[in-house]
Amino acid sequence: MNIVKNKILDRNLQKPILLDYYHLKPANKIPVVIFAHGYKGFKDWGAWDLMGQAFANAGFCFIKFNFSHNGGTIDNPIDFPDLESFGNNNYSKEVQDLNDVIEWSTNQLSDLIDVNNIFLLGHSRAGGITTLVASQNDKVKKLITLAGVSDYKTRFPTGKALNKWEIDKVFYVKNGRTQQEMPHYYQFFEDFIYNEEKLTIKIAAQKLTIPHLIIHGQNDETVNLQEGRQLHKWNKNSQLHIIREANHTLGAVHPWSSIYLPKHLKQAIQCSINFYKK
Numbered sequence: 001m002n003i004v005k006n007k008i009l010d011r012n013l014q015k016p017i018l019l020d021y022y023h024l025k026p027a028n029k030i031p032v033v034i035f036a037h038g039y040k041g042f043k044d045w046g047a048w049d050l051m052g053q054a055f056a057n058a059g060f061c062f063i064k065f066n067f068s069h070n071g072g073t074i075d076n077p078i079d080f081p082d083l084e085s086f087g088n089n090n091y092s093k094e095v096q097d098l099n100d101v102i103e104w105s106t107n108q109l110s111d112l113i114d115v116n117n118i119f120l121l122g123h124s125r126a127g128g129i130t131t132l133v134a135s136q137n138d139k140v141k142k143l144i145t146l147a148g149v150s151d152y153k154t155r156f157p158t159g160k161a162l163n164k165w166e167i168d169k170v171f172y173v174k175n176g177r178t179q180q181e182m183p184h185y186y187q188f189f190e191d192f193i194y195n196e197e198k199l200t201i202k203i204a205a206q207k208l209t210i211p212h213l214i215i216h217g218q219n220d221e222t223v224n225l226q227e228g229r230q231l232h233k234w235n236k237n238s239q240l241h242i243i244r245e246a247n248h249t250l251g252a253v254h255p256w257s258s259i260y261l262p263k264h265l266k267q268a269i270q271c272s273i274n275f276y277k278k
Helices: 048-057 083-087 091-108 125-136 159-168 187-194 201-207 225-234 263-277
Strands: 002-011 014-023 030-036 061-065 113-123 140-146 170-174 181-185 212-217 239-243
Touching: 002 091, 014 048, 014 091, 030 048, 030 091, 030 125, 030 263, 048 061, 048 263, 061 091, 083 181, 091 113, 091 125, 091 187, 113 125, 125 140, 125 201, 140 263, 159 170, 159 187, 181 187, 201 225, 212 225, 212 263, 225 239, 239 263
Parallel strands: 030 061, 030 113, 113 140, 140 212, 212 239
Antiparallel strands: 002 014, 014 061, 170 181
């Protein structure tokens, strides 16, 4: 298997993006799956590396990347050494990042991939980002949202908490694993309100005309299963697959020390492979 780690995608006047890609040596050009991580996530989290190998073994080129403002750096892409960058992240930047990765793949991997078969896979918060991009970018031919969120606006503070955020310009969320106090600057909310129509997942889901598979764990403690049902309701052509007893990360944790995929994530990957190959 060919594995390229920490490839730098340089961009004019914007932060670079770090990405990995996996593939076997194909006889013909192969479809590509581009995976986007969720909130407080990164490309090297948990069992994502094993997931990349599983997709590659199934005949895909698998790309995973760090969002440019996820809090990682080029030198240290794991965890969150750059909290200032994390605080300046917003949904518009993540949409641009994903579009740039798609563009990079079609330009830089054109000898390897079938540019007419570009598929997206978004976990958690990135379920929304991939839905937005899939509704806008006609290069995307299939979409899978994995434990994906259905509404960004409801995740912002309201009332007095929102007023305090506006005054203070920042609020902090503690990362239970790293114990870091992670900043969110008020620009995050301002950017969403300014671009609300373009960043509303419901509008994007209703516009989708490509095949869309919604995978959700029955016992998701972070993004309730009802959000998956809501996505399915908005897109009449979508499919909903519920994994019994699965949690938000489908059994994976960070760090992941086993050479085997967790049971529920393995089920989700096989379901995804079947969907992409139809």
